[in-house]
Amino acid sequence: DEDISEITLLERETGQVAHEYTFDLSEVNHSYREQAEPALGPLSGVTGEAWVAPMKDSVASYDLSTGDQLWEASDVANCPDEAQTVGMSVQNDVIVAATTCYEQPEDRDDVSWVLGWDFTSEVVGLDPDNGDELWRVEHSVGEMPGESIQRETTVLPGGLVRISYLDSPDLGHSLLDVEAEEATHLGTRELLWTSPDGERLG
Secondary structure, eight states: OOSEEEEEEEOTTTOOEEEEEEEEOTTOOOTTOOOSSTTHHHHTTBOSSEEEEEETTEEEEEETTTOOEEEEEOOSSOOSSEEEEEEEEEOSSOEEEEEEEEOOOTTSSOOTTOTTOOEEEEEEEEOTTTOOEEEEEEOOOSSSHHHHHTEEEEEETTTEEEEEETTOGGGOEEEEETTTTEEEEEETOOOOOBOTTSOOBO
16 A cells, blocks of 8 residues: 555675665556565566566666666557556566556546456567667457456576466466567467477477
């Protein structure tokens, strides 16, 4: 219920506070999101030298040694209306951010869970060094924006990213091939394993 969110980073060896980050959430509709492990999302963008975090329709990178912001990629969702950037995964050569766009009328309550409401989903590749856009792939799955907003991305071997629909397990999973810049909806099939080079899937 608060409008401020704080994330604290601790030194591994001593447990001392290294940096504290404060975010203004007053403009973000986060009441719909409920996670069993709330720290998993924010901390998934931590790498050896930087922390990459999504903020509504932008993505920012912070230096873990100084706490300074390295770069910010604004308007990642590239939407004229309501925009959400969630479901981000960080790799050495690319950051994959999942975005959702839909129209939210001013005279209506939240329409993200209205069945049949029009929306567009994309996965966007960003350069980890500067946040520049590398590629953009449209991949809209589901019958309402909320199903798309709740996506989670997981890095797999061989340059693959699994896209899961957290609040809509009936949608199954999707698979993004980063090198080919192609996303495939697996439907009811579940990905059980991948070979190290990503050439074979089970």
